[in-house]
Amino acid sequence: MKLLTIIFFFLSPWLYAGPKVVTLKTRPKVSLSFLLDQPAQLRKGTLLLFVGGEGDGAFKYKNGKVALGQNFLARILPYLVEHGYAAVLLGIPSDLPSGYTDKFRTSTEHLNDIAMVVEYLKKRDLTPIHLVGTSRGALSATFAASALEPLYVKSLVLTGAVTGPLEGPLPARVQQGTLIVHPLEDPCPTAPYNEAAGLRKNFTS
Template structure:
């Protein structure tokens, strides 16, 4: 009895201190396929707490071809920052859609060369619409690394009134790209929804140097609210452009997801 009482008091203390989230009813992950363009479907893994506060569409980096199996597992990308933290977003009270390449891009090069096309924008617009109907809460696009090129481009092409997102989160943004259009080179002045930028100060990827961050923030002139969260800490392993380096917030995932969730659900 005394042990149970001590545990109860500890949980109460943590709740009052904001260090422990209240338990939320959660459902089992679902694999969802929705039609987007003629003859094309878009697959994603959907997770949700009982009463979500907002919804996030998570866009992985790299080639983006997660190749989601019917049981909800991934052939590729399980280690990607946004893929591996999907349950953390759900635990923060957010509905989550982890988006694959569409059905007509299920072989190499997957999303490479496709992220800034009208077809990709149409696919993401369909996912946004599905989540709005399903949840009834604001829907945010969240990209990491190459995924920021998908998220940012879609936000420049889709105003909120035309089915675009309610907000945008860019993590480990592609700031320079010798073979394509980096995010700061996009018409970001068109983005009229809140924008949160998250970047590790020690990101060692040549395409994501923290010193280039002012170019991005200065272009966000149309947003009603913007902020840069500069992350520090964690550990870096392997290729500096991969998910287990600072680029992927290795070791500080929970902190980063918590700060993202707090920002997008702020009144």
């Protein structure tokens, strides 16, 4: 039964009543919602998850029900919580009806939104915090890690990261330990495996 449940987590969208949706006012006239789920006893800290694309693959909230999206990080959220982590799926701010762009992912507005979420987690002792980004979400996670205090943001994890946007000086500004995981056959044209090794060299921490 446990094996079947885990397979179900990975292969299909999952309606789940356990997590709660939190909405914060992060900037003037702008709000940001995120999904927070945590185990009964926090053992390993909190994972702040940044999905790829335009960010619409994280979750949907309707009629009191949460539907996890099809993005890799959204699908494994229940697995992460089961293994002792609190997990946060970042939504899209109210001033971006079309979702995230690469330009916004490295903006002061985006950083302010993320900092507000980190502050919310700190006040509730949901620390240490680890940033996890997949595909284009890796750009958000890297930018945030480069600017936020290592005292609270302990590490950075990138999975199937886009390589082009991370070829500049940004990775070198990251002080936290960084783990890069890249699939051999990533179908995303902006995240080719043959460029992953070069991406690793850009991170000096």
